[in-house]
Amino acid sequence: MELLQQMPCKGVIYNYGFADHFKTGYLSVDFFMPLTKENATGMSLLAGMLCRGCKKYPGMDLISRYLAKNYGASLSVTASKAGELEILTFAFSFLDREYTIDGEDVRRAMIALFRELVFAPLAENGAFRSDYMEQEKSNLIDKITGIFNDKRVYALEQCKSLMCENEAFGIGEYGDIELVKAYNEKSLYDYFRKLLDEAWVMVNYVGKERELFMDALTEGLSPRTTEMPSTQVVEFSGKVREIVDPLDLNQSKLTLGFRLGKAALEKPMACRLFNVLYGGSATSKLFMNVRERLSLCYYCSSRLDRLKNVMFVASGIEAEKYEQARNEIEHQLKNVAQGEFTQEEMDNAKAYLIDSFRSFYDNESALASMMITGTLHGKVCLPEEEIQAVQAVTREDLVAVAREVQLDTVYFLKGVHHEGE
Amino acid sequence: MKENKVFSAPQVGAEYERFIHKSGLTVYFMKMPHKTKKAAMISAKFGSINYSFTMKDGRAVTVPNGTAHFLEHKLFEGKSGNAFDFYAKTGAKANAYTSNDKTAYYFTCSDRFEENLDVLLSFVTHPFLTEENVEKEKGIIAQEIKMYEDEPGWQGYFTMVQGLYQQHPIRRDIAGTVEDIYSLTPEILMDCYHRFYHPSNLILAVAGDLDRKVVEEKLDLYFEQGEQLKEEKLEIQEPDQAGERYVEKRMLVSKPIFHLGFKDQQTDLIGFALSKKEAEVEILLEYLFGKSSPFFKELYEKGIINGEFDCWYDLSDYFSFCVISGESDQPKEVEACAFRYIERLFEEGLDEQRFLEIRNGLYGSIVMELDHAYPMVNRIVGNFMNGSEAIDMIGALMEIKAEDLIERAKKMFDAERACMSVINPLQQ
Incomplete structure (x- = not known):
């Protein structure tokens, strides 16, 4: 296995992991922002909104059908936190072309899908679709309140947020219910534009292909003006x-x-x-x-x-x-x-x-x-x-x-x- | 080694072998060239449904719920210590699980496979049960039981199973209650061990970049030639209809959680026919209720369901049912909508284009699974227990015709054989 890392411009990083022994390929694009309530909420909402559809495939059913057609490729769009970073991830997993029936290169189909979802989303006049927006707000509120259903996860999240209540780390990865309610189709779209301009981006591929193809994913992204967000390590206060x-x-x-x-x-x-x-x-x-x-x-x-x-x-x-x-x-x-x-x-x-x-x-x-x-x-x-x-x-x-x-x-x-x- | 047989799916570059050791143990070996990870699983056909049986000496035995699961925990203990201590020397990751119809023990590792196989086989073939270590385990398992009692997903699923089936032993709790397990003794557990852990009731599956000889050489060390006990198939009487159409429970949840189950009319298939049924049902589930379905789109866009949604198929040679599950404030509307789309399928027939897409998707996901050691041994064992072959899924998938699916749907989806379970929020 061989690794290759490139930074075509500031804040955009390519990670290639060339490995010949897989029947499948894995491709992800990750956007990094500092963990704030605004970012956690905005990115969690975007995770829901961006996989609702794009101009070319204006529905989840159409995206699912596109994936099925491409040999059961999978796509997951998620928001998560690591340290004091909030990460929006598009992850694709797909069959290598050696095993497709007619030698189709599913990887290219996934690159094309990513471009459609991120650069041609379901938005008009600077706003997302309002009906989808309302549904995704309600779903995200369900998701935040639903942490309570798994008491093991709930207890861990409570412990994190109490221990770090004055630190960014105490913010939940799905954000804050009040902020979810405050977003609308226009403000989320504005936030999305800001994310595309500001977030550090990593593109990651593991599989057989040797081609250096990642420019095709990031075309249109300009160099970042801020630094990669960092995590503040805090010392023990002295009181348990x-x-x-x-x-x-x-x-x-x-x-x-x-x-x-x-x-x-x-x-x-x-x-x-x-x-x-x-x-x-x-x-x-x-x-x-x-x-x-x-x-x-x-x-x-x-x-x-x-x-x-x-x-x-x-x-x-x-x-x-x-x-x-x-x-x-x-x-x-x-x-x-x-x-x-x-x-x-x-x-x-x-x-x-x-x-x-x-x-x-x-x-x-x-x-x-x-x-x-x-x-x-x-x-x-x-x-x-x-x-x-x-x-x-x-x-x-x-x-x-x-x-x-x-x-x-x-x-x-x-x-x-x-x-x- | 007897009855050596090779199963292959050349189009996807996968094959495995099956043979029977002189002891009666069935062994599967899957070579996975260039893979780092190796996996082995040994499984006894002994699950929660085997609660009442006859011993070799003619004694009739009935055991409390949770017995198979308790024995699973205890087989990690040996005279010389805990199995985990031995696996730890090589860094292997080991675990076990008990289901309705089997108990499975397994490990995965990247190195020193032989040593780990020794650990697996020696612990499963050398039970070490004492008053003291059985007593000690009760506290641990009691906490496992209580953990599940607080898990709404599991409670919803199990409540549905109990509503769906009227007499079937699948209604019995796998882990039992705290009272059940406190009544267990080393004697009861050893009866079960003798009854269900003889080699002809066990299956071993191995996958990885390994030499088959390595596995064969181990077998003689742990399994002796002996009397071949033929397990009789359980006699299960179960009416066609669901026991209940609707069941509910209250727990601390943020929103109602539903499980809608459909009991299959046909449970007598084995072999390739069973693989074909499995493939048909998987296609139908995606077609009717998956993320690409009009059902999902309609309910999601109306806000009746959210992203927490799933559908799956549970089968063995003793039961067969489908589940759709999610969160909803209107579970009754989910059920009504499910039946509307089932009706529509019967009236309008199948959309050929979507059928082909879904079949393609399923093909891809099986090929991906064939590439990983642990999922493969798990699938091989699961299929063997049902009387089918894991690799048959590929061939079966390609044979399916649109008209087969309509026939299958009629056997699977019927309001008389459906049960909706709902976990409603408890007022705090």
């Missing part, structure tokens, strides 16, 4: 916050938010390895102790946001086991910080991470996101280079990362039963 929310549930959700320290930023691979060892795998300290040894839960795991330099631990427990579970989660962190882990545990964590990197070679979208996150973190590496970095992590590196991890916020969604129901 605890929030308890009672709700009529069978299971309580315990979520802990941690701030990582300088060592995690300086030694990013040690930080990733620390996460695997502590709570990111089925042999982690959290899994083996909170679940297997103490039988407190079915799941207990940690995850990082590396741009923001934070970590969240999530578990589902009995309400009355709150103290015990929380103490054990903190205790296991202390163990890692004091170097109380065996060589075998460290080797296992390395094997886990190395296997994940190696498996990227079979996953087009994982390779694409590796190129994107690599770019955001300042260096794009092939999986084998990442593997070397994993191997180089020492016990001291892990301890250094773990010692600086600070519990910041505990969010407890406490299951209580209302009588008479």
Whole structure:
């Protein structure tokens, strides 16, 4: 596999991942803006609006039919957040031409579709279609309120927003209901024009084709005048916050938010390895102790946001086991910080991470996101280079990362039963 | 190795082999050249529907709901420790699941495949159940059960299944209740193990850039030649009609969540005929309710449904039903609209052009699936359990004619055999 990165003009980046062993190709175009309520709301609305149709295919049914005709190619348009960035992604996955019945190049059909959706949307006189606009506003409000339906996700989002209520990171990736209501077909269209002018853009391809084709996607985009948005890393305030929310549930959700320290930023691979060892795998300290040894839960795991330099631990427990579970989660962190882990545990964590990197070679979208996150973190590496970095992590590196991890916020969604129901 | 058979779809560059080990174990091997990832899955034909059976010594046994699932958890434990500890040495990712009709254990890895296969086979063939470790697992599974009790998507689906079927054991909860699992003992679990984990009731599927010999050599280590037990097909009595036309529940949700189920009239197909039915139903679902359908367009544009919408087909050799699911303040209107479009299909026939597009799309998505080790072993196992072959989907798809679809739709979509379940918001 070979990587090639180009920057045809400021703020427009091309990532090519040439790999011969796939039957499919993957292509994405990502627009990056700072995470603000306005951007999160605007980009989430656009994710809905832009796949409603374009002048050439003025309906979702017509787009779906176009995709089906092109051998079941898939398109997803999503808004998401990473660190304090809001990202609008157009992702296409499609059959390589070697396997199409008449040798058709589906990739070209996807490029053409992207051009239609973004450069010839369903808009007239500087405004989107008003009926579609009203529907997508209502759908986005459903989506924001619907976070509540999955209590695991809901608890995590609550923890993030409370821990970072004065930081951009506390803003939900779908934005804000009041701002959704405030947008209309004209103001969203104006916002869309602004996005096309200002957002940094990354185009990413993984597949067999060797052609350098990405100019065809970005034609018409001018050099960006601002810098790539960045994420502000905030230090621990010195005071742990605890929030308890009672709700009529069978299971309580315990979520802990941690701030990582300088060592995690300086030694990013040690930080990733620390996460695997502590709570990111089925042999982690959290899994083996909170679940297997103490039988407190079915799941207990940690995850990082590396741009923001934070970590969240999530578990589902009995309400009355709150103290015990929380103490054990903190205790296991202390163990890692004091170097109380065996060589075998460290080797296992390395094997886990190395296997994940190696498996990227079979996953087009994982390779694409590796190129994107690599770019955001300042260096794009092939999986084998990442593997070397994993191997180089020492016990001291892990301890250094773990010692600086600070519990910041505990969010407890406490299951209580209302009588008479 | 007996009954070696090669299955191939040369037009998409895929093939796999099937053979039967002397122990009676069925083995599938799929070579995937140039792939990094490898996957193996072993599965027992033992799911939540197998709750009442006869032991070899003639004893009749009835087990609580959740038994197959509980045993799944326990087979990760061995005399020498937890299976996860062993997988961890190689970095493999391992897991397992239990469904209505099977229990499946699997791993994926990029390296040291043989060692991982040893772990998989040795844990599944060497149960280690003690009073203590069975007791310990109860707390973990109780939390898994409670997690599902709070999941509106799962509750809505399961409520629908229970409404759709009147007597069928698919109505039984896969994980059971907390009370069910607290009644389990090592003895009950070992009865089930002896009854359902003999090699002729197991299937192993392997995919990756591997040598078949590697797999063959392992088999003799874990599976002995023995008595071939022939599993009898379960006798299931199930009336044609749905038990309930409408069922509802209240939970903490932001908006009503609906699941509309359609029970199939025909459940006696196996082999290529079953693959063809699967392909027909997949085409019909997209044709009638998918994102390219007039049904979806109408409801979406009226604001009756939103982006949270899906439709799928669940089948085995014991049941067959379709589901359409989403969020809506007007689930009754969704149902009425679904039947309007079903009627229209019967009255106006099929739009040939759309049929061909959808078939093309399905073809592409199957080819994409054939390229990935884990989805392939999972599909191979699932199809085998139903009595069909995974690769037949490609051939079946190409054989389908427009008139087949109308006939299929008549068997699948009928108001008498439909049930709507709704999870309504609980007032806080």
